[in-house]
Amino acid sequence: MVDDFELEILELEEEQARRRRRSRVVSSFRRDVPRTSKARPAPVLLDHVIEGWGSKGGDVGGEKGVRAPTAKAPTKKTPPLHSSIYETLNNLFNASTREIETERRIKPNNPEFNAQFNYAKNYIKTSKYTLLNFIPYNLFEQFQRLANFYFLCLLVLQLIPVISSLTPVTTAVPLIGVLMVTGIKDAYDDYQRHRSDNQVNRRKSYVLRNGQLAEEMWSKVEVGDVIRMENNQFVAADVLLLSTSEPNGLCYIETSELDGETNLKSKQCLPETEEFGQDVGRIGSFQGEIRCEPPNNQLNKFDGTLYWDNQAHPLDNDKILLRGCILRNTQWCYGVVIFAGKDTKLMMNSGKTKFKRTSIDRLLNFIILGIVFFLLSMCLFCTVACGIWETLTGQHFRIFLPWDSLVPPEPAGGAAVIALLVFFSYAIVLNTVVPISLYVSVEVIRLCQSFLINWDVALCYAPTGVHAKARTTTLNEELGQIEYIFSDKTGTLTQNIMTFNKCSIAGRSFGDIIDPRTGESLEINESGTWIRKKTKKSSSQRNANLRTPPDATVDNLIGPLDETEVNLLSDEEYRQYTRSVDLSHNPYHESSFKFYDHALTDALDASDPSCELFFRLLALCHTVMSEDKNGKLEYQAQSPDEAALVSAARNFGFVFLSRTPNSITISAKGTEEMYELLCILDFNNVRKRMSVILKRDGKIRLYCKGADSIIYERLKDGQESLKYHTQEHLNKFAGEGLRTLCLAYKDLDGEYFQNWKARHHEAAISLDRREEKLDAIYEEIEKDLILLGATAIEDKLQDGVPQTIANLAIAGIKIWVLTGDKQETAINIGYSCQLLTDDMLDIFIIDAHTASEVEDQLKKYREEIRNVNATSQPQTNLSVVTFSDEGVGQDTLSDAGEPNGGFALVINGHSLVWALSPKFEQLFLEVASQCKSVICCRVTPLQKALVVDLVKRYKKAVTLAVGDGANDVSMIKTAHIGVGISGQEGLQAVLASDYSVAQFRFLERLLLVHGRWSYYRMCKFLRYFFYKNFAFTLCHFWFAFFVAFSAQTLFDPMFISVYNLFYTSMPVLALGIFEQDVNAVNSIKFPRLYSPGLNNALFNKREFFRSALHGFLTSCVLFFIPFGAYYNGMDQDGRSMADQQTFGSVVATILVIVVTVQICLDTSYWTMFNHITIWGSLIFYFLLQYFYNFVIGGEYVGALAKAMGEPMFYFTSLLTIVVLMLPVMAWRFYWVDVHPTLSDKVRFKQRHDAKMASKRSDHDMLRTPSARRSRRSIRSGYAFAHQEGFGRLITSGKIMRPRNPKPGAMSNGRTSNLRPDANRVSVVAPAPSTVEV
């Protein structure tokens, strides 16, 4: 026993140590960030350096010289800081005892040199066991579980004859069973891990070995190797870029695996190494030395130096490709491996796989510890009592029952020794209060529930056929207790597809699809089904619409409920009106582009000038680049919004063909037009607009697109009507959650432009306050614009996201969105998925950069919340009174729990750094937890995990993190439950997750149906399980009073060993698998049914005590009623019936019957399996009794048969059952009848509906939409690109292929007929990044 507790204490201590370590990591990370920000050249770029990837090709080349010293400085000046980071990281992420690395030195192409440092290999291992160590290691791990160890101790005790009150078999059989089942499961899990490890390790990569390119597996790649990467391949390790196929050593990568963003990022190698090209000989003889920082988890930071030819070249993040990136638009590139395997930033960011336990597991451990104490105290009681008995009676009874030879013969000592031995004997007899089969049964139930999740067709995403998958089978019931959901945005809430959805041109709105029959607008969902927008007639809002009812999406695939919707699709008439416009006459059209409003094509066909100008603007005013891919024109944009706009223009016949630094070529309705590009006034966060100035046929024109508020300020006077209509459309678009942009243009006077251009140049080259001056210059020319219209882009939400969020919110789950997006985009998405609504009282935005400012903002918001809460409290009371006056039972839509619209919090990543510091984290959490929704934008993967951890630590709430990208991995691993969105390209999130689903909306069913059921079942199961074990075991305790506390068992040892295994396990297992109080449809329809899980109401210490007490009383009745009946009992022929075997058999039989009847009362969903198991286990009991006693020849042979031959047995049984069941029935009936829960009511309703179903064929389901859903946002919204465009690259000409390629880059195998060779210069040295033109 003592060992048990020590073990637990050790575990606790380790936990604390882990926590301490973690907090150190956090704090060192925090210290680290401001240091980085100091090295920043200009405050405006702050965002990019901290959270972004710092991937702006433009500012790198030019500032190299300036930056190098600052970048290198920290490595040398503050080595302790680094070592502390590394030390903590080392502790956190890998337990290896490697010496702490302070600086990494690598010589490319010199394996001997690199080998001395013993850097981590690129081999990745997540598996735990090997074939050889499996049995010892797995057994060792299993015996670390308290319960298993406890039973091992018991087994050892039973082997001692003096103590043994039961044969060892009674414990050995179940224990071996448990160990085997668990072992098999562990082995299977580890096999899966081995497989996925192998899959990754066996990926192929080209490595330069002895001057030759060789194909190697990823696992064989080592630090210092030069590897060749090709287009669309994953990068195998963190590498230093040496040379690429693209001009100027640029290469493009997609980082969706790392941060979830799919847009391209550019990286650029050192100009010196770029010259290598793909000359393997030159690369193979490259003999520099790289010195860089040790491995760390910061994705956007790299410090290092390349010493080569007696020169030091500073290296920064811009020259590093990270493992997990995919090479795009780059034929090939070469790089030196810097970090491999577990040292890569990807792995460093993925955190350690932690064994997750559910809160019920923890409670169970606690309870079992409690039971052990209870058991020990019972044993102690029996010990004392036994001592007394032996002293008073036992020692005299020695004439008939001498003491054992090892017991001292003198009375006091002998009694003491016997009493001491009895302690252990009772520990064995009563050990069944700690049920060994509990753990196995729990695992079996969870496994079945996991299969049920995997099988559920309603969780299957039809278009891809991807099922939900429970990857961890031990967390199911926790799904029913989620209080916080942390969601990624891109790819999780949204499809990560931007589509050109609607537009307003010259006061005319295009893009709506109207059902000509009903006048309702239609909407298409992701799977291509048409859905009628339901417009609430009573609503005063024009756009108040509901999409699919919440459960229709679920039933879409299986239920008969939505037949009408299917009809909509198949209806020929609807097809005609919902046919997308035919654009096939345009050779450049993309088949994936869909637009349904024929009015726009009609207008274009009619050569409507505004429409033409509108699309011409879209084709011209952008920083997108084109390329030819297998003869198909493709666009590359920094932001998906821009790509969507340019692609829309292309599909409507205004095709952007190509660009040079000073020209843009488009094809307008088939005729090629070339424009001279005079200036790009690029986008940034402050300007929120971009313009191009173009010249064609001598006319200079400025095209501008930007946020509506910004454009409206700069419009020429006198377009009031147009402005009004456009604004109306903008409002409408924004209300639908679309991202809007205004388009405008302006003709420029040639002379004025020359003048302006001169001043612009002046500003551009000035060294002092350049940004400000440029802004002012831009401001000057971007005015008096003529409004053209507005575009509306849909950042397509996944299907059902708003409904899911709304429903989950009603269920009481708080949803936090953590996204790498910038603030505006995040807010926009917040509105479109109903996280933010207009009826919210206030939306707090925290965007400060310093600790004190963040603190001020937080305190201010806290005050505000307090004020509102203080004033609104009495109002709520009042409103309750009015409701009750109006009459009870009337449906009221208002939610009493939410007197106001609540608050929302939006916090930026750089503020989060401070908000998460130990000093402010509680303040932050206090504010955040009072808000209905929280959006964290511009957060890094680690910050996501820290936020989750913060809530986990302070709120004692169950958290769920959902995401799809590698950037969500740390968050997924940190949260109690991690959900990965599968079906996307990257698998990192799914692999790290506990559950994977194809779509965000499946969370609704996963939580509200599966989670709720799992929790409900598990709790019911546990309550019953403890009840039946207490009822069973405590009979021995009562018997102790009659057997001189000698640890004589009441029951047959055989019965004891199989009671849990055979007689009572099946019905309760069936309960744990099949039980449902409320069906799936109603579980979703009434989300409040989720609240018992949130409140931990179905199984907690109190419920346990109740079950234990129930078991205690049951055992009491079970023992004493037969005692009363059989005391001095005799049969009809006078034979004595009060022998120990008969009495034991009678009690055992009644016990089995009683617990079976009890499970009948508990089962509320009787499937045929329940019938089979319940009746079956009763029949099985009698059969097995007969078989064991009469066929095998058990000790108790004849006892039960004799007892059952007498009427006494039946009278006793009936009495016992009635006495035990009546109070239970009465208690339950009272609560159902007088205080029914929602669950009871819904059950009642279900039965009522089933009765009514036959009578009412046309049953109009009255749905009461939530307050949240019924209101749509009316506001002026805008959103724009994630990032600054490629403007600088374009105008500097860096990106363009030089006319005469250098010899080294000769053999890049690309033909480019789309790219006119109009480049004036072959740019060798990159132009200064800050000069625009």
Next chain:
Amino acid sequence: MPAEDLEAVMNKFKQQRLPAWQPILTADTVLPAFFLIGLLFIPLGVALLYFSENVQEFQLEYTDCESITHQLADGTKRPCKEVIKETTDVCTCRISFNISETFEKNVYLYYGLDNFYQNHRRYVKSRDDDQLLGRVNPTVNSDCKPFATDSEDKIFAPCGAIANSMFNDTLRLFRKKDSENIKLIKKGIAWPSDRKLKFRNPEGALNETGAFKDTVKPLYWTRSVWELDPDDPDNNGYRNEDLIVWMRSAAFPTFRKLYRKIDHSQEGFINGLPADRYYLEVDYNYPVDSFGGKKRMILSTTSFLGGKNNFLGIAYITVGAICLLLGIIFLIIHIKFGKRAGDQLSINQNTPYSD
């Protein structure tokens, strides 16, 4: 089940849409159940009580009975319990008693022991079932220790503490008026199943050279196991019913075991045990004094339910009464506070889980 049906069931199972009976506790079902149980239990209880009351029972404790064979020199009677401490001679007591009412047949004679822990763990396991089944093994169950073998390593037959401590008082009943020894039947007192399944003699003649070769009589026994009933081989050795009865260890420290049945074929006892004066003669051998034990002689008739025991009858009546009471209380509660069907059905998304 045809394959497609099985598939349909599997599919329903996987989608958790198996057809199911979903009982709900409603007033319509619960309240009638209460009344029904109440109305059923009270008459049942009365009947049980009637049966129990019909059983006639007479108990006589003889622990401290005075010897008629051993007297002090001065003529004062000595209790047998003292006598047996000093001598191995048979000490006989005689206690007279009065049966005031005729005992209907059949009448059974029991001996009862108080505070005798036949159910003690070490006692219960101190036997060898194999030996009692007539299987001859070179060793016996080690649980028999210290009554497994004697100092010469000869096995006790039967071994163990239970057998060793077998009750060995002899009880005889006499009618006072004519000192007639009432005939008692000593067979049919053990369970048939025990005689059939648990007790068998080893092969061979029931003597020390045959079946019980190489065994010795238990330490406390005065006779060997094959001398328990030399007249009736079927009642001798391990199959002796007194032994079988004793070997079925009692559940509680106070117990009674069937000793004999009154032979109702003898004259005067055809209809039972008539009301009269009787006396009991005991060959007092069994010591219970040291641990505070008590010995009793019990005469009893039986009923449909066995012996005299009012417990069930009273319990049934009580439970039935409580049921009726609960039924009435819940009827009132239901009428006054119970939720109407309309209330139950008026729920929406925002209905809180519990009120």
